[in-house]
């Protein structure tokens with residue numbers, strides 16, 4: 001386990017919305033989206049919430065991960081999830097990565113590790129995914145019954161007691177993380193990583209997956225400290241890392257951050273995720289319209305398009321990242 005010294009803690013059947021449904025939404029509500037953006041564009045720039053100072057996070061270093069799946073096993077045990085179809089010690093599971101297919105989180109697994117090959121790196125690369133615990137979660141803002149909570153510790157938690165099963169959060173999430181538990185049709189439930197908030201984070205303990213990692217590929221601590229550590233690793237080992245921290249700005253910033261030795265888009269990262277919080281625009285619009293439920297379909301479409309719009313960027317070396325340690329410190 002990699003835990004930063006000095007940190008004090010306080011306090012499949014995933015039927016994801018199908019492409020056809022998403023395409024239909026785009027067509028049906030594209031006009032409404034334009035309206036949302038036009039009316040809220042100016043206010044979005046005034047957005048000033050940068051997340052909690054106490055926000056914890058995890059730095060995932062792809063150069064250290066060996067794909068042992070200990071983190072998957074620990075998460076499964078911690079949360080009493082069903083046993084996997086392929087045991088955690090069976091690494092043939094990575095064969096499922098062929099043809100670009102990657103395993104996703106679903107109702108029975110809050111985290112998965114996928115394998116990637118890169119001509120730029122001698123060894124196979126492994127990437128763990130889970131909820132990224134965004135600083136300004138699209139899932140939270142999209143949920144009109146307030147089933148989601150962003151805690152000061154950084155976790156984005158979910159309350160099934162108030163969830164109505166609309167699955168807007170699943171569409172809103174730019175990382176396609178929330179999954180729907182379909183065998184509970186009368187008892188709607190979204191399934192996703194909760195940063196081990198109830199069992200660990202709120203009790204001054206790091207997440208189970210971090211604790212289980214034998215390679216210290218996962219480092220837990222304050223997000224601002226993790227950013228400094230990430231920059232230091234890049235600065236001291238420029239041949240080992242792409243000069244970019246995935247999650248520093250994606251979707252307005254996430255609690256889980258990644259370092260990679262090869263360009264992120266070649267190892268399964270969506271580099272088209274907007275840098276602004278997805279819901280910046282829509283939040284302002286929500287404040288202007290009291291009849292939220294009446295206009296919800298239009299907002300729903302806007303949320304989807306904002307979350308998934310293609311916004312190409314080039315991960316150019318950022319000298320500011322390397323030179324301005326005080327930027328986030």
Ligand code: SF4
Pocket residue numbers: 130131132133134137138139140156172173174175176177178192
């Ligand atoms: S990654 Fe998705 S589910 Fe997790 S906090 Fe961000 S928007 Fe919500």
Ligand code: SF4
Pocket residue numbers: 074075076078110111130131192193194195196207208209210
């Ligand atoms: S933080 Fe907890 S819930 Fe999330 S992937 Fe790790 S062990 Fe699972």
Ligand code: SF4
Pocket residue numbers: 064065066067068069070071072113126128212213214215216217218
């Ligand atoms: S436990 Fe650590 S080394 Fe093993 S797969 Fe997970 S992140 Fe990688």
